[in-house]
Amino acid sequence: MQLYFHPSNASMAPHLLLQDIGAPFELKFVDRDRGEHQSPEYLRLNPNGRIPVLVDGDLVLYEAAAICLYLADKFPDARLAPPAGTPQRARLYQWMFWLSNTLQAMLMHWFYPERMVDSGDAAAASQVRAQAEEHIAVMLQRLDEQVAASGGPWLLGADYGAADAYALMLCRWTRHFDRPARDYPHLGPYLQRLLERPAVQRMFEAEGLQAPLV
Structure with a gap:
């Protein structure tokens, strides 16, 4: 997994959950000061030009809350979310x-x-x-x-x-x-x-x- 992040941005919550989970992941720094979040390469990942983006195999996912819920579901043993349907x-x-x-x-x-x-x-x-x-x-x-x-x-x-x-x-x-x-x-x-x-x-x-x- 790769998490595209900038320090103290909306990537912080997904980053924290990845630290909790303990599965291998890579932080990919996005330099907002240089406008990298608006670069053609980044916009192919997130056309909104916002941080974060999570890449997990063929899945490219943006919106921090969606990433958090995805991680909680993908790694149930980390107990980051109650069971579905409760x-x-x-x-x-x-x-x-x-x-x-x-x-x-x-x-x-x-x-x-x-x-x-x-x-x-x-x-x-x-x-x-x-x-x-x-x-x-x-x-x-x-x-x-x-x-x-x-x-x-x-x-x-x-x-x-x-x-x-x-x-x-x-x-x-x-x-x-x-x-x-x-x-x-x-x-x-x-x-x-x-x-x-x-x-x-x-x-x-x-x-x-x-x-x-x-």
Whole structure:
């Protein structure tokens, strides 16, 4: 397997799961600063020009949440997802889609507010970013409440899994906010538990990331 990645991008969650699984894989660095994600070669893998892409034999798969769910299914012994057809599996789907479609989507408005306004309108872009941060704060509070209510140390309860990898990635992205995820009463200890996992530490080391990690 090959994972096309850029440090601290949406490739982080799939990368973490690969570290958890322990099966052989290769990291393929995509240099965003040089526009490699828009190169003809990369666009043949992902016509959207987004990171990540997973190549597994003849399968070429993009969208980080889809890659995470695929890996969880391909390697059931890693126990990264509850059995299919169970209520617990349904909760995993709910939270994976909430994380990717709700929280991640709003984070994109914070990181790239200029995409939502006329070219060169810095004041409007600033307003988009401010509004996005307000919405993200509400979403982080919801995530904090879920950790508190889960009945276990992880997002969905007693068992660590794919949703935790995704939540770690998105919470990291808030590390420079006025109120980052680590400052919430339940998310803070939850993130510290994640940082203690050996697979998480291997992932950060492999991507060359420095403090603050979350």
